[in-house]
Amino acid sequence: MVDFETFKGLGILEFTDKFSDDNKCKEYLYEKKWNNGFVCKKCSHDVALNSSALYLKQCKKCLHIESCTSGTLFHKVKFPLRKAFYILFTMSNTSKGSSSLNLSKLLLINRNTAWLFQQKIRIAMESSKNYPLNGKVVVDETYVGGKEIGHQGRGAETKQKVVIAIESTPDEDGIKRVYAMHIESASASELKKIFEAHISKSADIKTDKWSGYSPLKSVWNIQQEKSKGGENFELMNRFCMGLKGWLRGIYHHVDPAFLQKYLDEYCYRFNRSIYKETAFDKLIDRMMQSKPSPYKSFNITT
Numbered sequence: 554m555v556d557f558e559t560f561k562g563l564g565i566l567e568f569t570d571k572f573s574d575d576n577k578c579k580e581y582l583y584e585k586k587w588n589n590g591f592v593c594k595k596c597s598h599d600v601a602l603n604s605s606a607l608y609l610k611q612c613k614k615c616l617h618i619e620s621c622t623s624g625t626l627f628h629k630v631k632f633p634l635r636k637a638f639y640i641l642f643t644m645s646n647t648s649k650g651s652s653s654l655n656l657s658k659l660l661l662i663n664r665n666t667a668w669l670f671q672q673k674i675r676i677a678m679e680s681s682k683n684y685p686l687n688g689k690v691v692v693d694e695t696y697v698g699g700k701e702i703g704h705q706g707r708g709a710e711t712k713q714k715v716v717i718a719i720e721s722t723p724d725e726d727g728i729k730r731v732y733a734m735h736i737e738s739a740s741a742s743e744l745k746k747i748f749e750a751h752i753s754k755s756a757d758i759k760t761d762k763w764s765g766y767s768p769l770k771s772v773w774n775i776q777q778e779k780s781k782g783g784e785n786f787e788l789m790n791r792f793c794m795g796l797k798g799w800l801r802g803i804y805h806h807v808d809p810a811f812l813q814k815y816l817d818e819y820c821y822r823f824n825r826s827i828y829k830e831t832a833f834d835k836l837i838d839r840m841m842q843s844k845p846s847p848y849k850s851f852n853i854t855t
Contacts, residue, residue, distance in 0.1 A: 557584035561830045568642050568833075578634035579608040583621040585841050593617055594624055626673045628845035636660045637670060641840070644674050645825075645832040650818065652803050669848050675814035676846055677839035678821035685753040686720040686730055692747070692760050693717060693786060694739050695793045697800055697812070713809050714739060715816065716747045717796075719788055720756075728788055730824050733796065733816040735809070741768040748773055761786070792823075 560571055560581070572578050591601045591610050598614035608621045622628055630637050639660065643651045651659075653668035660667070698712035713735060720730045732751040736743040744765050752758065758773055760766045761780045769775060783790045796819055800807060807815050825832050 557581075557588060559831070559834050561834065563646055563829055565642075568639075572635055572638050575634045576607065578638050579621055581837070582625075582627065582634075582841065583608045585837060586621050586625070594619060624845065626677055626840040626843045626846060629847075630670065631666050631848070632660070632662045632670075636662060640667065640670055641674060641836055642833050644671065644678075644818065645822065645836045646829055648822070648826075649799060649803055650822070669851055672811070672814060672851055673846050674836070674840070675818050677836060677843050678814075678817045680732060680751065680817065680820070682750050684730075685751055685756075686718055686732070687753040687756050688723070688729075689721045689725055690752055690756040690758045691719045691721065691786060691789050692744075692752070692758060692766070693789045693793075694736070694744075694763075695797075697797055697807075713812055714743075715796075715812075716744055717789065717792065718747050718751055719792060721788055725788075728792060728823075731792060732820055735813045735816060739763060739765050741765045745769055 560568070562568060562571075572581070587610060590599065592599050593601075593612035593615060595617040596612060596615040598612050600613040601610045602613050602616075604611050609618055611618045622630065622634075627634070627637065640651075640656055643656070653664050653671055656662070656667040656671075657664040694714060694716045696712035697715055714737065715733050716736050716739075717731065717733045719728055721727065722729050732747065734747045734750070736746065748769055752773065754773055756774065758775045760775055760777050762777050766775055766777060778785065780786055796816075799819060800815065804815065822832075825835070828835075
């Protein structure tokens with residue numbers, strides 16, 4: 554083992570040099586998992602046997618053997634870790650990520666297998682909900698999906714409804730943080746979900762005149778104003794255009810059952826756009842801290 558060094562970088566050549574084979578990837582995960590000491594997952598004993606086996610720990614008390622990937626979202630990954638790390642790198646560092654089709658061609662892996670691993674990464678990208686939006690916040694809904702002639706706005710058929718909450722920068726010229734949530738309708742009960750999950754009760758919130766927001770005023774400080782062709786919701790319009798362009802351009806079609814995970818991916822990367830040098834390492838942390846998610850849980854046959 555060498556002294557652990559966090560990967561910081563944006564260049565693909567730098568990345569491939571750092572993680573040139575599976576053992577280097579395992580070494581990184583080994584240090585991530587046990588850098589602060591060993592605790593047996595089976596009996597909670599905190600002493601491990603000295604072992605010649607690479608990237609494993611064996612409990613001195615119960616003799617339970619644990620790999621550097623077990624108990625994490627890397628558990629039983631179906632292709633080399635080097636390829637898994639590359640998928641993580643593209644989803645955390647590039648502005649648009651990559652489709653499973655492109656990854657399958659580039660990495661010579663099954664497309665469904667690539668998609669399933671991306672879904673695991675999106676689990677790690679879910680918001681912790683520990684840091685609600687505060688200050689100036691704008692909330693509005695939009696629709697994603699294919700074009701429909703003659704149908705626009707809240708009455709559009711088959712399109713998927715998404716509510717978005719944006720915290721602006723202090724000068725209100727930029728977006729500080731944003732969250733998006735797939736909802737079934739624009740009713741107060743559905744809109745309330747994003748307020749409860751992501752918006753502080755001390756925030757100053759602006760919405761349009763839609764009646765679904767009115768019942769929420771008893772809890773949140775909401776000011777409603779009529780939309781002036783989007784001019785008074787410029788940040789929201791800008792974000793919505795980027796989100797829709799990304800979904801159309803990279804994925805073309807997203808199954809409604811998995812739309813929330815794609816929204817989580819987009820918001821995760823958007824919210825960390827100024828921290829790109831550590832984005833990969835922080836996403837590795839989340840993968841290591843999350844529980845395994847079996848492939849069968851996604852109901853897709855590989």
